[in-house]
Amino acid sequence: MLKFDEELFLRLVEKEGLQFRGQIEEIVDTISKKGYSNIFMIGAGGTIAMMYPYEYILKSNSTIDVHAEIAAEFLVMNHKHFSKDSVCIFASVSGTTKETLEAAEFCKEKGATTIALVAEPDTPLTKMVDYCITTGSEKHSFDTFFMLLYMFVFRFMYNRNEFPQYEQFTKEVSLLPRAILSAVKAFDKKAEEFAIKHKDTDYHMMVGSGNLWGNTYSYAMCILEEMQWIHAKSIHAAEFFHGTLEMVVEDTSVILLKGEDETRPLMDRVERFAEKITKQLTIIDTKDFAMEGISEEFRKHFAVSINWSVLSRISVYLERERNHSLDLRRYYRKMEY
Amino acid sequence: MLKFDEELFLRLVEKEGLQFRGQIEEIVDTISKKGYSNIFMIGAGGTIAMMYPYEYILKSNSTIDVHAEIAAEFLVMNHKHFSKDSVCIFASVSGTTKETLEAAEFCKEKGATTIALVAEPDTPLTKMVDYCITTGSEKHSFDTFFMLLYMFVFRFMYNRNEFPQYEQFTKEVSLLPRAILSAVKAFDKKAEEFAIKHKDTDYHMMVGSGNLWGNTYSYAMCILEEMQWIHAKSIHAAEFFHGTLEMVVEDTSVILLKGEDETRPLMDRVERFAEKITKQLTIIDTKDFAMEGISEEFRKHFAVSINWSVLSRISVYLERERNHSLDLRRYYRKMEY
Structure with a gap:
């Protein structure tokens, strides 16, 4: 196939991507145990669009309070549901998207819990957040990010006793x-x-x-x-x-x-x-x-x-x-x- | 001005529109007293777009949990935050918009509190909801609806002790x-x-x-x-x-x-x-x-x-x-x- 290296795809998305499962469960379990008031999914352009499916999935499957917000607007709008008890999830392929960085910094300063998915290693975003999953390559990063977001979101639901099928689901994620x-x-x-x-x-x-x-x-x-x-x-x-x-x-x-x-x-x-x-x-x-x-x-x-x-x-x-x-x-x- | 009858505008929006203040306060006060878990603002096309400003205003000024949802999607998505304790606000100029009607019927059946703004009298929507404000004319109906929505939304905030400037605000609504x-x-x-x-x-x-x-x-x-x-x-x-x-x-x-x-x-x-x-x-x-x-x-x-x-x-x-x-x-x- 034109511009598609199957081996590379399988290495990045399957072999390396799936390995993040344990780390993600640990992050989500730590946060769930500590408690949180709501989840903010924040991005710009492709990365806010990437959050919309998970906002929809949460709204139609869970009582977790979720807000998908465009980074630049979130920064100025004084969102009254956001607080130090919020969990904020960001994604950025380059780890340098200006508004996403500023939003992460803002959330961090307010004491909220911050998580990022980043493709490139050692980026400003990587260093700023509490928890970062660094996938290591810009190639197929959206495929990997989507998969990691399933792991995050359904684990949050599982920990809230809203998704008893978690083990089966996770097996299927690996497929x-x-x-x-x-x-x-x-x-x-x-x-x-x-x-x-x-x-x-x-x-x-x-x-x-x-x-x-x-x-x-x-x-x-x-x-x-x-x-x-x-x-x-x-x-x-x-x-x-x-x-x-x-x-x-x-x-x-x-x-x-x-x-x-x-x-x-x-x-x-x-x-x-x-x-x-x-x-x-x-x-x-x-x-x-x-x-x-x-x-x-x-x-x-x-x-x-x-x-x-x-x-x-x-x-x-x-x-x-x-x-x-x-x-x-x-x-x-x-x-x- | 082309196609603009000043007298008619003032009669519909100012004279008649402002008269709904008392009725709206009574509705909101009754609901606030009884208690509610969140507000759903539901519409289609122009009437969901009309709700977006108020969703934004609530998010950036109030801790009231608010959801603006497109009627046809709301009907099928199994929204987990919606319940009998929700307050659902609809608007329809004709009172006959298919999806809005179906959504109102759905909310009503589930026991939620329903409110509608309708321009035409004696419409199916008018009869279906718990509380209806019927403005009486399709002319300038968006101008009137926007004004009535200020009255609703800020009264909800006032009753939650989040908007002490309510009296001043209402005076300004009349201007x-x-x-x-x-x-x-x-x-x-x-x-x-x-x-x-x-x-x-x-x-x-x-x-x-x-x-x-x-x-x-x-x-x-x-x-x-x-x-x-x-x-x-x-x-x-x-x-x-x-x-x-x-x-x-x-x-x-x-x-x-x-x-x-x-x-x-x-x-x-x-x-x-x-x-x-x-x-x-x-x-x-x-x-x-x-x-x-x-x-x-x-x-x-x-x-x-x-x-x-x-x-x-x-x-x-x-x-x-x-x-x-x-x-x-x-x-x-x-x-x-």
């Missing part, structure tokens, strides 16, 4: 890297076809819901807009019929990200509409992937990882077909503002 | 209709100029933050997309630099909605960037409006109303300049899906 690899291979040809077909498409509408809303938002903004300079509107399936639907015409590219959680009927509804109107409908459905060894019960949770990993295949083919490097920026980290 | 009217008049010429200049612009980027994020999201989706069929991307100022900024070039229309809350520096940052890159920058700033009699302390809250009312002036001029009725729909309420 996730192979499930991702299979999905990526199964989707690769379709990703290439999409990129060939849409290399000149200048606008995409992306629709998602539930625990896939974060990916929907992120792919539109951080990949299509930031990395490919293509206009992209992300719209929640529950909101689609309150405005954006009117923009769909015969040749509008509509991309549906279908997962397997409770909100799937909302996606079905958008699908029924879109297939009547546009000839440019793309459905990316986690149900199409085997996820070997993953139980029916937990597929919906792992859909977040599976969806993100197959979307990433589209990115590399768009890069090739459009001759537009994913690393090219006009402004970000290139000018002051 | 809001006139403040809106002045703002609308002051902005009208600019709204017309914007519409003339941008009648053929096929894409706008709208940026907002804090308590104006809801308006930003709503204007892009419910007005520009739904009512004018113009592509519009709403982006939070705190997220702007994590993707969407790369789409800004010399002729990109960027509309900044500046308010006066704690997040204003985030908007200043976007402004510094945008003014360097595009020649099509529009800034709509509540600081430009007098808001006579409103204290410095509370201007930031009322900015939500002021901002929405002046944006509405743009709508009527876009309608005229583009010869595109605001009531025209391709699909909404015209087909089954």
Whole structure:
């Protein structure tokens, strides 16, 4: 596969990634034992979007009080639920994202418990927080981060007696890297076809819901807009019929990200509409992937990882077909503002 | 002013709107006395967007547990914080919005306390909820709803001893209709100029933050997309630099909605960037409006109303300049899906 080193993927996500389980359980158990009032998941761009699935999962599975907040806004808004008893979780691939760093510093100063997921070793963020998981490589960092976040979030729920299936779930987490690899291979040809077909498409509408809303938002903004300079509107399936639907015409590219959680009927509804109107409908459905060894019960949770990993295949083919490097920026980290 | 009947506005928003104060206080006091665990603000499209300012205001001013949820998603997600002890607030101009009705029915069945703001009398929603404020006219209903929501939200805070300035605030609420009217008049010429200049612009980027994020999201989706069929991307100022900024070039229309809350520096940052890159920058700033009699302390809250009312002036001029009725729909309420 183009720009995909299977061995490297398995080494980073499976072999090294899974090894963090013990460390994560220890961190969560220490915090749970000490007690906490709520969990803040804080990030910017791709890393706040990465938190949204876990905020959704917590809201629909747990009574833990959770807040996903954009770092720059959190810093100024004087959030009244935040206190020294909060647990604050951050993620940053580079460990240098300005707003995330400032938010971590702010939380630390206020006496809250801080946790970070960082890809690069020895970064400012790594050194600042109480607990840091340093994965060691920027490659496949989102795949690893998603997996580590499952470990964190479901352990918090387990410790609150809200997730008795924890042992089974954890066994399945260990199967996730192979499930991702299979999905990526199964989707690769379709990703290439999409990129060939849409290399000149200048606008995409992306629709998602539930625990896939974060990916929907992120792919539109951080990949299509930031990395490919293509206009992209992300719209929640529950909101689609309150405005954006009117923009769909015969040749509008509509991309549906279908997962397997409770909100799937909302996606079905958008699908029924879109297939009547546009000839440019793309459905990316986690149900199409085997996820070997993953139980029916937990597929919906792992859909977040599976969806993100197959979307990433589209990115590399768009890069090739459009001759537009994913690393090219006009402004970000290139000018002051 | 085009399509603006001052007398009608003052009758509906000032004379009749302000009369609901006593009724609202009674409702909130009854609920506060009985006790409640949290507040759910539930809507779809324009009416969930209308709740976002109040969710923000509560988060940054109160320890009341608040959740703004999209009706259709709330219905399926099995929200673990929702219970019979929740207070659920809905708004619907027509009183017939399908998802909002279903959500109200769901909340009612679960034994939660339900409140609705409805413009039309004798609607299904009116009859379903425990407490209904029926304003009686679709005209200026958002202006009235915003005002009633201030009364609700700040009364809840007052009853929790988190807002001792309540009496002063309420006095200022009564000055809001006139403040809106002045703002609308002051902005009208600019709204017309914007519409003339941008009648053929096929894409706008709208940026907002804090308590104006809801308006930003709503204007892009419910007005520009739904009512004018113009592509519009709403982006939070705190997220702007994590993707969407790369789409800004010399002729990109960027509309900044500046308010006066704690997040204003985030908007200043976007402004510094945008003014360097595009020649099509529009800034709509509540600081430009007098808001006579409103204290410095509370201007930031009322900015939500002021901002929405002046944006509405743009709508009527876009309608005229583009010869595109605001009531025209391709699909909404015209087909089954």
